[in-house]
Amino acid sequence: MRIETLAVHAGHAIDAATGAVATPIHLSTTFERDAEGGYPHGYVYGRSANPTRHALEEGLAALEGGEDAAAFGSGLAASSAVLQALAPGDHVIAPTDVYHGMTKLLREVFVRWGLDVSFVDMTKLDEIKQAVQPRTKLFWVETPSNPLLKITDIVRVAEVAHAAGAVCVCDNTWAPIVQRPFDLGADLVVHATTKYFGGHSDVTGGVVIARTKTDFFERVREIQTTGGAVPSPFDCWLILRGMRSLPWRIRAHSENAFKVATWLADHQRVEAVHYPGLDSHAGHEIAARQMSAFSGMLSFEVRGGREAALSVAAKTEIFIRATSLGGVESLIEHRASIKGEDPRTPQGLLRLSIGLEHPDDLIEDLAEALE
Numbered sequence: 290m291r292i293e294t295l296a297v298h299a300g301h302a303i304d305a306a307t308g309a310v311a312t313p314i315h316l317s318t319t320f321e322r323d324a325e326g327g328y329p330h331g332y333v334y335g336r337s338a339n340p341t342r343h344a345l346e347e348g349l350a351a352l353e354g355g356e357d358a359a360a361f362g363s364g365l366a367a368s369s370a371v372l373q374a375l376a377p378g379d380h381v382i383a384p385t386d387v388y389h390g391m392t393k394l395l396r397e398v399f400v401r402w403g404l405d406v407s408f409v410d411m412t413k414l415d416e417i418k419q420a421v422q423p424r425t426k427l428f429w430v431e432t433p434s435n436p437l438l439k440i441t442d443i444v445r446v447a448e449v450a451h452a453a454g455a456v457c458v459c460d461n462t463w464a465p466i467v468q469r470p471f472d473l474g475a476d477l478v479v480h481a482t483t484k485y486f487g488g489h490s491d492v493t494g495g496v497v498i499a500r501t502k503t504d505f506f507e508r509v510r511e512i513q514t515t516g517g518a519v520p521s522p523f524d525c526w527l528i529l530r531g532m533r534s535l536p537w538r539i540r541a542h543s544e545n546a547f548k549v550a551t552w553l554a555d556h557q558r559v560e561a562v563h564y565p566g567l568d569s570h571a572g573h574e575i576a577a578r579q580m581s582a583f584s585g586m587l588s589f590e591v592r593g594g595r596e597a598a599l600s601v602a603a604k605t606e607i608f609i610r611a612t613s614l615g616g617v618e619s620l621i622e623h624r625a626s627i628k629g630e631d632p633r634t635p636q637g638l639l640r641l642s643i644g645l646e647h648p649d650d651l652i653e654d655l656a657e658a659l660e
């Protein structure tokens with residue numbers, strides 16, 4: 290099946306009891322045992338497994354091309370479970386520009402619990418190789434990166450990881466469908482399903498997907514069911530509903546973003562545009578190899594720095610000033626003024642999450658704001 294068909298049908302079954310076509314939301318926290326004490330339907334208790342969550346996990350695994358998936362209450366809960374599957378003294382290699390919540394999680398939580406972390410520029414293979422230590426157990430890849438849309442070569446990093454006997458995890462939140470990390474050597478894929486999978490800015494969620502059911506993934510599953518950072522049945526249902534249209538949405542997000550990026554690149558008040566779909570982007574060649582489209586995220590730098598950028602964001606009428614990404618509505622954000630953001634983020638930088646409006650309306654809105 291092609292990806293569009295899989296998105297519509299994966300994790301989907303007609304409800305045996307009622308014939309319902311839409312997936313039911315099962316709120317029950319407990320499931321009846323039979324007279325012999327067994328569990329005839331396989332479900333015991335809401336934290337350990339739930340039918341709506343199970344449908345979501347099947348769907349997400351199928352769509353990413355993995356064997357199994359574990360859904361969580363947020364993207365960072367999913368990332369935490371991966372880190373919790375390591376042991377004290379283990380060493381992690383992560384990108385310097387990894388999602389800022391992940392930097393905080395590593396530095397403020399997991400280093401205290403005994404993990405050792407090196408932050409490296411993942412676009413430089415030599416730097417990655419030099420960072421490898423005898424206890425390096427995990428490589429964390431996130432591409433395109435935030436907010437400069439740097440591109441990491443997943444194939445190369447996965448090779449280094451495997452040569453070191455480590456697991457390669459790819460946070461694929463920014464490029465679902467259009468980037469297939471399992472085909473490129475990743476062992477685990479993480480998504481903040483809060484973003485493109487949910488797709489409507491109305492649900493928080495995360496997932497860890499395993500290419501194959503390894504012992505490492507079994508530990509992630511154990512942490513999910515024992516730690517309990519699970520999504521509610523309603524949240525699972527929302528993410529599953531969003532997933533059904535994701536291949537078509539991401540295509541439209543990508544087309545719109547390409548048009549906006551191309552237009553911005555020619556604007557005299559714009560100093561730089563960061564979009565991997567542009568030939569001028571430093572990572573374009575690798576991106577063109579490992580992505581089938583370039584997704585809906587981009588950033589650009591306004592001439593005049595912080596004040597100029599803030600005034601552009603203040604003037605847009607269709608773009609909404611808000612953080613996050615991947616929803617139907619376009620968002621604009623001055624990243625440097627976000628708490629916890631990397632101080633290296635340029636002051637004149639605005640990040641755009643391109644939604645599903647007509648691209649000409651988005652361009653006209655930016656044209657007026659940049660006037």
Ligand SMILES: *Cc1c(COP(=O)(O)O)cnc(C)c1O
Pocket residue numbers: 363364365366388390431460462463481482483484493494495
């Ligand atoms: C948003 C995001 C996360 C975290 O997801 P939450 O649902 O907010 O916890 C992780 N990685 C990337 C790349 C993200 O954009």
